[in-house]
Amino acid sequence: xxxxxxxxxxxxxxxxxxxxxxxxxxxxxxxxxxxxxxxxxxxxxxxxxxxxxxxxxxxxxxxxxxxxxxxxxxxxxxxxxxxxxxxxxxxxxxxxxxxxxxxxxxxxxxxxxxxxxxxxxxxxxxxxxxxxxxxxxxxxxxxxxxxxxxxxxxxxxxxxxxxxxxxxxxxxxxxxxxxxxxxxxxxxxxxxxxxxxxxxxxxxxxxxxxxxxxxxxxxxxxxxxxxxxxxxxxxxxxxxxxxxxxxxxxxxxxxxxxxxxxxxxxxxxxxxxxxxxxxxxxxxxxxxxxxxxxxxxxxxxxxxxxxxxxxxxxxxxxxxxxxxxxxxxxxxxxxx
Amino acid sequence: xxxxxxxxxxxxxxxxxxxxxxxxxxxxxxxxxxxxxxxxxxxxxxxxxxxxxxxxxxxxxxxxxxxxxxxxxxxxxxxxxxxxxxxxxxxxxxxxxxxxxxxxxxxxxxxxxxxxxxxxxxxxxxxxxxxxxxxxxxxxxxxxxxxxxxxxxxxxxxxxxxxxxxxxxxxxxxxxxxxxxxxxxxxxxxxxxxxxxxxxxxxxxxxxxxxxxxxxxxxxxxxxxxxxxxxxxxxxxxxxxxxxxxxxxxxxxxxxxxxxxxxxxxxxxxxxxxxxxxxxxxxxxxxxxxxxxxxxxxxxxxxxxxxxxxxxxxxxxxxxxxxxxxxxxxxxxxxxxxxxxxxxxxxxxxxxxxxxxxxxxxxxxxxxxxxxxxxxxxxxxxxxxxxxxxxxxxxxxxxxxxx
Numbered sequence: 001x002x003x004x005x006x007x008x009x010x011x012x013x014x015x016x017x018x019x020x021x022x023x024x025x026x027x028x029x030x031x032x033x034x035x036x037x038x039x040x041x042x043x044x045x046x047x048x049x050x051x052x053x054x055x056x057x058x059x060x061x062x063x064x065x066x067x068x069x070x071x072x073x074x075x076x077x078x079x080x081x082x083x084x085x086x087x088x089x090x091x092x093x094x095x096x097x098x099x100x101x102x103x104x105x106x107x108x109x110x111x112x113x114x115x116x117x118x119x120x121x122x123x124x125x126x127x128x129x130x131x132x133x134x135x136x137x138x139x140x141x142x143x144x145x146x147x148x149x150x151x152x153x154x155x156x157x158x159x160x161x162x163x164x165x166x167x168x169x170x171x172x173x174x175x176x177x178x179x180x181x182x183x184x185x186x187x188x189x190x191x192x193x194x195x196x197x198x199x200x201x202x203x204x205x206x207x208x209x210x211x212x213x214x215x216x217x218x219x220x221x222x223x224x225x226x227x228x229x230x231x232x233x234x235x236x237x238x239x240x241x242x243x244x245x246x247x248x249x250x251x252x253x254x255x256x257x258x259x260x261x262x263x264x265x266x267x268x269x270x271x272x273x274x275x276x277x278x279x280x281x282x283x284x285x286x287x288x289x290x291x292x293x294x295x296x297x298x299x300x301x302x303x304x305x306x307x308x309x310x311x312x313x314x315x316x317x318x319x320x321x322x323x324x325x326x327x328x329x330x331x332x333x334x335x336x
Numbered sequence: 337x338x339x340x341x342x343x344x345x346x347x348x349x350x351x352x353x354x355x356x357x358x359x360x361x362x363x364x365x366x367x368x369x370x371x372x373x374x375x376x377x378x379x380x381x382x383x384x385x386x387x388x389x390x391x392x393x394x395x396x397x398x399x400x401x402x403x404x405x406x407x408x409x410x411x412x413x414x415x416x417x418x419x420x421x422x423x424x425x426x427x428x429x430x431x432x433x434x435x436x437x438x439x440x441x442x443x444x445x446x447x448x449x450x451x452x453x454x455x456x457x458x459x460x461x462x463x464x465x466x467x468x469x470x471x472x473x474x475x476x477x478x479x480x481x482x483x484x485x486x487x488x489x490x491x492x493x494x495x496x497x498x499x500x501x502x503x504x505x506x507x508x509x510x511x512x513x514x515x516x517x518x519x520x521x522x523x524x525x526x527x528x529x530x531x532x533x534x535x536x537x538x539x540x541x542x543x544x545x546x547x548x549x550x551x552x553x554x555x556x557x558x559x560x561x562x563x564x565x566x567x568x569x570x571x572x573x574x575x576x577x578x579x580x581x582x583x584x585x586x587x588x589x590x591x592x593x594x595x596x597x598x599x600x601x602x603x604x605x606x607x608x609x610x611x612x613x614x615x616x617x618x619x620x621x622x623x624x625x626x627x628x629x630x631x632x633x634x635x636x637x638x639x640x641x642x643x644x645x646x647x648x649x650x651x652x653x654x655x656x657x658x659x660x661x662x663x664x665x666x667x668x669x670x671x672x673x674x675x676x677x678x679x680x681x682x683x684x685x686x687x688x689x690x691x692x693x694x695x696x697x698x699x700x701x702x703x704x705x706x707x708x709x710x711x712x713x714x715x716x717x718x719x720x721x722x723x724x725x726x727x728x729x730x731x732x733x734x735x736x737x738x739x
Contacts, residue, residue, distance in 0.1 A: 049726040129593060155595035169586035172579075175722065176715045180583050183576045184595025190604050193575030194568055196717075200575060204717035212722070225726035247595050 051212065051221040058216050067213035068245070069279050082107045082251055082282050083128065083159075088137035090123050090306075097123040099306040100137065105251065110273060110283040112297035112314075114290075116326055119303040121286045122164060125253055128284075129161050130154040142250065156184050160249035162240040164256045164286075170229030174220055174239050177228050178211040181246025214242040218272060234265050238272070245276065252276060253284045258292055270296045294318065302326065355712065360724050378559055381552045390664075392671020392683065394544075396551030398664060400623055403558025404616045405659035409643045410565050410652060411612025416641065417650035417711065418578065419605035420585030421485070422493040425500025426640050428480075429473045429610040431632035433617025435507060435514065436469040437462065438627045441524035444515050450524060461524035462622045466615065473614025474607045481606035485599060488588070500637050508629040519628030523621045526557075541625050554623045561619070565612055566652055572608070579715045581605055582650075635690070642693055646700060648707025657708060662693070 057063050083105040090098040098120045105111045113121050126132045128139055130151040139146045146154055160181075169177050186203040193200055215221040218238040223231055228239060237257055244252055254273070258266050266289065273296050277283055287293045293300065294314045302310040302317060304326040310317055317323055358366065380388075381396045389395040408430060415423045439445045441461045449456040456464055484495045507514045514520065529538035536542050539557075543550040572578050580601040583591035592598045621627050639662055647658025666689040672682030685692070700707070714723075 049722055054722050054725045131589075131593070150597075151592045152595050152597045155593060161593060163590070167587050167590040169583050169590070171586055172582060172713075172715065175719065176579060176582075179716060180579050180591070180596065181594055183579060186576050188576045190572065190577055190608070193572050193577050196571060201717070203576070204574075208716060208718050208722075225723050243594060 048222045049224050051216060051224070055209075055212055058212060058221070064213045064216045065279065067210055068217045080107050081105070082142060083284075084140040085124075085128070086138050086140065088124070088127055088134045088139060090120075090127050090132055091135045097306050098127065098134075101303065101306070101308050102137075103301045103308060103311055105282060105284055106299075107250075107282055108277065108280070109298040110277055110285060110296055112293040112300040113284060113286045113303065114288075114293055114300060114317075115303035118305075119326075120306040121303055122255060123306075124303065125161060125255055125284075125286065129159055129253065152184075155247055155249075158248070158250035159253065160244035160247045160251070161253040162237075162244050162255055162257060164259070166233075166236050166240055168228040168236055168239060168243070170227065172228055173225050174215060174228055174231060174235075175208070175211050175224040177239060178214050178242050178246045179207040181214075181243040182207045182210050184247040210246065214246055215239075217245075217275075218242045219268075233260060237261070237269075241272070241276075245281070249281065251282045251284060253286075255286045256288060257285070258287055258289050266292055351709065359714070359720070374559065374563065378556055381555060382547050384547065387676075390667045390670065392669075392686070393667050394549060394551055396547070396549045396555060398551070398667045400551040400554035400558065401667075402660050402663040403555050403562065404619050404623075405640070405643060405663050406562055406656045407558060407565060407616035407619070408613055408640050409647065409655035409659040410562065410569060411609045411616065412640050412644050413650065413652065413655045414569060414572075414581075414612070415605050415609035416644055417648075417655065418573065418585065418713075419581040419602055421602060421605060422489065423496045423606075423609070424493045424634075424637055424641065425480075425496035425498065425503075426609070426613055427632050427634065427637040428496075428500040428503035429477060429613035430617040430620070430636070430640075431500075431503045431507060431629075432473045432476045432610075433469045433614030434621040434627045434632075435520075435617075436472045436614070437465040437618045437621040438520040438523045439513070440465050440468065442520035443522050444518075444520045446513055456524075458524070459527040462526045462618075465524065466618050469614050469618040470611045473617070474611040476614075477607040477610025478603065480610075481603045485602045485606060497634065497637070500632075500634055504629050504632045504634075507632065514629075517629065519626055521626045523625045523627065525622040525625060529553075539622070541623070550623070554619065558619055561615065562656070565615075569608075569652060574714055574717045577601065577604065578713070582713060582715060639693070642697060645697065645707060646693075648709040648711055650711030650713060651707065651709050654707055654709030654711065665689070665692075 051058050058067075081104040085101055085103055087100040087102055088098055089096065089100055101120070101124060113124060115121050123132065127134050128141075128146070130146060130149060130153075133147070141154075141157060141159060144157065146157075149157070169180065172180070186207070188197075188200040188203055191197075212221060212224060215224050218241055220231070220235045220238050220242070223235060228236065231239060237260075241252075241254065241257065244254075257273075258269050261269060270292060273283060273285065285293065285297060294317075297314060300310075300312065300314055300317045301308060302320070302323050304322075309322045309326060310320045312320070358369075361369070381399050384395075390398050408426070411429075412423065412426050415421050415426070439447045441450045441456065442448060443451065448454060450458050450461045480496070480499050484492060484499075487495060508516055510516070525537070525539045525541075527537040527539070530536070534540065534543050538548075538553045539550055541550055543553070573581075580591065580596045580598075583594070583596055584598050584602060588598055620631075643658035643662045644655045645658070646661060647656065648654030666686040669680070669682035669685040673679060675682075704710075714720075
């Protein structure tokens with residue numbers, strides 16, 4: 001099942017705006033692998049669930065998309081600012097990791113956040129998701145200042161993220177991992193679970209339906225009952241995205257989702273990111289791979305040494321001298 | 337990482353076969369198999385099986401003690417096994433439960449409520465005290481947990497270790513209230529089954545019959561409580577609560593960022609664990625009818641933890657097995673002079689129980705770090721069909737490969 005799904009992701013029809021770049025990748029992958037895109041590797045002893053057998057309704061991608069789509073109201077008025085960073089500064093002792101960074105993320109867009117190593121991209125992420133408190137400046141999400149909120153409250157407000165180094169719950173199965181995400185929208189606590197009240201039962205059913213649909217959506221449905229730590233690397237990355245989506249965020253933050261991917265998997269990931277945006281989510285993407293970033297994002301913010309050095313659509317960024325200098329260095333005659 | 341490799345190796349063993357079979361059964365079928373097993377375990381002290389019974393002590397009282405330790409293990413398992421919070425002061429909750437019953441019902445206590453003008457009737461005092469003891473220990477868990485659960489790992493262990501000692505020292509030094517080292521005697525117990533033969537009821541320590549003595553009655557009572565607690569904890573495990581606990585154990589920061597209110601659920605784990613420990617303490621106070629501070633030493637905390645780790649952290653049946661081993665083995669050797677014809681000095685062996693448990697733990701950590709019955713939680717209420725399908729699939733594939 002998972003093989004089918006990732007194959008369909010390679011369908012040229014599914015590629016949207018950045019088809020050009022996708023094409024480039026597809027070409028590369030065909031060269032390097034001979035027989036075209038490869039799906040996720042399936043190990044011999046792997047426990048594979050035939051999802052169509054257990055939950056036949058999930059065989060239809062439209063039904064999957066329907067269930068994956070958030071059950072609560074997510075405002076998708078495109079173009080309005082969703083997140084506003086205003087002069088956000090983060091200092092660790094004497095080190096200024098972020099220096100008065102100001103930018104906005106608009107509803108319904110895919111914003112790329114790029115920069116050389118150590119530029120402060122992940123710090124910026126952490127300041128938004130509440131892991132670090134900004135030393136000064138404010139982060140406003142959906143007209144609400146995030147200063148005093150706890151991390152779990154920020155998640156329930158509508159920001160979800162993945163991690164640069166995968167941080168799944170290794171001893172839990174893939175499905176259980178995603179269900180932990182769906183629990184962010186559930187309210188059953190100890191009394192409800194003890195007496196199995198109707199709300200608990202309703203939420204448990206919802207958790208499985210949405211969890212399985214999300215796994216199908218990202219293409220790991222067949223491995224639902226496998227422990228997360230036993231999944232292949234690529235599936236783990238996809239599972240992290242599914243878990244983040246399960247919290248029904250308005251903004252999905254992906255921290256280097258393509259790290260360690262081969263070109264074919266990168267193409268599949270680009271399609272997945274577009275599919276996610278198509279479902280009404282706003283996406284913030286940190287990525288090193290320029291082709292991927294240029295191909296999938298609507299707008300790009302460039303950081304260097306904690307400062308914002310450029311902002312604009314991909315074509316502008318590609319030709320921006322400051323960005324080129326940051327990535328490639330400045331030629332000797334220019335500095336002279 | 338070692339845990340991982342061991343789990344891989346154990347794949348396809350007898351235990352997994354049994355587990356798979358058990359999980360594939362529907363709920364009523366599980367009850368149909370489970371009830372006879374529980375009944376069999378219940379009548380075990382009456383059967384007098386030669387090699388199984390204890391010689392030095394009464395088998396019934398050993399099983400009663402096992403019942404209490406099993407309850408403790410279930411409670412401690414919630415804290416240590418599920419939520420991954422290392423609690424070294426669990427005996428403190430056990431003591432709070434026992435002292436609550438003793439203070440309310442012992443004539444030595446200034447707060448005795450069983451005498452004239454007290455709100456407890458003499459016959460039902462113990463039963464009425466059971467929920468009170470549970471509530472008070474839950475409260476003590478809340479009081480201990482709310483400031484300390486911000487700590488992690490070793491630091492939490494140190495603070496809880498301190499709590500266990502504080503409770504014991506308070507009991508030892510508040511002589512006006514707790515009687516200090518003299519303890520509190522004549523604690524209430526359920527006064528039922530009063531006949532001319534048993535003028536004080538079947539639960540009385542005076543019921544010292546050969547087979548059906550007070551120990552057996554307490555064992556039966558604890559079995560009822562264990563089943564209730566297993567259902568309670570099982571319901572929690574297969575819900576948002578259990579998933580939150582396991583997520584916290586696996587990666588607390590990631591759990592928090594995925595929207596789990598980690599502090600609240602850690603506190604719940606602590607409170608529920610404390611409550612079950614208090615329940616066990618109340619059982620203990622009722623059975624022995626006498627509490628003294630020396631029964632609540634730190635070494636008991638370690639013994640409880642040993643039961644959990646030995647049996648398999650996170651696995652409810654595993655920790656009950658661990659509790660059985662901890663209680664039964666020393667008593668098995670006590671007073672025994674030969675096993676299957678081989679002469680042994682059993683009492684000596686029983687005396688060195690801490691040495692042997694220490695060795696057993698070390699061996700276990702090397703060869704089977706996940707415990708005797710490793711955990712494989714089920715964290716979903718309705719996921720059974722999926723897991724059954726996955727199991728069938730892997731079996732079919734296995735058959736194809738071997739063909």
